Amino acid sequence: MRCARPGPHLATISVHLELFARRLVLPVPAGIGIAPPQQRRGAYVIGGACVYPVRTYEPTGVVVLDTRARMLKLSDLFAVWGQPLTRRSLAGFSGPVSAFVGGDRWTGGPGSIPLRRHAEIVLEVAGFVAPHPSYRFPPGL
C-alpha cells in the first residue's frame, strides 16, 4: 500500500472495529495510516503528510477506506498499524482470538475479514464480551 496525499474529493467508506483483551476495551487509536507530522485537534487526527488507503481519524474504532483501493482486509489495517493479528495474537495480547462480523462468529483467520462498507467487526482475546451486531455510522461515512 502506498502513502499518498489525500485528494479533495477522495471517495471513502468506513467500517467499525472493536477490540477487547481480557474483557477490557482496547482502544483503536486515531492516526493509524496517517503519516507524521500529524495535525491533531483534541482526540482527533485531522491530517498528516500523507495517508494510506486504510486509516483512522478518530479514536472511536471508525476506520476509513478509500473506495478506489482494492478490496481491503483486516490484515491490511493491522499491517499499516504495525501490530500483529493472527488466530493467537491481537495487538500484543496472546491467546485464541475470536472474531465477529455483524454479531456473527467469523470462522476464518481474523486477518481475512473483508473491510466492507459499514461492517461491524469485533475481535476478542482471552475472554468473551457479547459482540455488537451493528454500528450507527455518521452521515457521509
Next chain:
Amino acid sequence: MHARSLIRAALIAVAAAAIFVATVAPVALGDGDPASDVLLGQNVFYPYQPPVTASLQKTLDAETGAAQKAGFPIKVALIASPVDLGVIPDLFGQPQKYANFLDQEISFQTKQRLLVVMSTGYGVVGFPAASQNALGSVASPAGKHSDELAKAAITAVAKLAGAAGHPIQGVPGVTGSGSAGGGAATPIVAVLVIGALATAAALVALTVRRRRQASSA
C-alpha cells in the same frame, strides 16, 4: 522515512493502549459509543452533525478547562442524534441512562464528573447534591440543534461548578465567570455606567465653571 515514523507512532499508540488495558480495574461492560473513546483524550464530545459552531466549541472547551484548573474537572457529552451513540442508539433521548452507561466506561481510573446533554434534558454522574440541585434550575436545551445543546452545556457547567464551590472564572461567554465578555446584559450595563459617569463628570465641570464665574464676578 514516513513508514518508519508511522510504525513508531503506532508502537507508541499501542504501548499507551497496553498501559491503558493493564491499569483498568473493572471489567469493561461495553464500548462502541464514540463519546467513551473521545472523552479519554478531551473534555467535550461534540455531535457529528451538524457541527457545533467554532465559537461555542471554544467557549465550552475553555470553560471545562477552567473547571479543571479550579480542581473540578467535568467531562461533557453532547448527543444530538442516535448517530452520536454508535452501537447503542436506543439510549437516544435518555440522558441519565446514557450518563450511567458512559460513566462505567470512562471512570476506570478515577471517578469522573460527567454531564450528558440531549435535547430532552441532562444526565449527570459524580456531582455533589448541591450541584444536582442547581442543575434543576437550568432549562432544558432550547432545541435539538447542536448549537443549542452546546449553549445549554455552557450554562449547566457553570451552574454545576458554581454550586460545588468552584465558580468558573475568566471565560468569555460564560455568565457569571467574571469575564468582560460574559452575559448578554453586560454591554448594556457598561453603556449605562459609562453614560452615568459622563453625565456626572459634565455636571461637576459645569458646577466648577459656574462657581469660577461667580467668584470672578
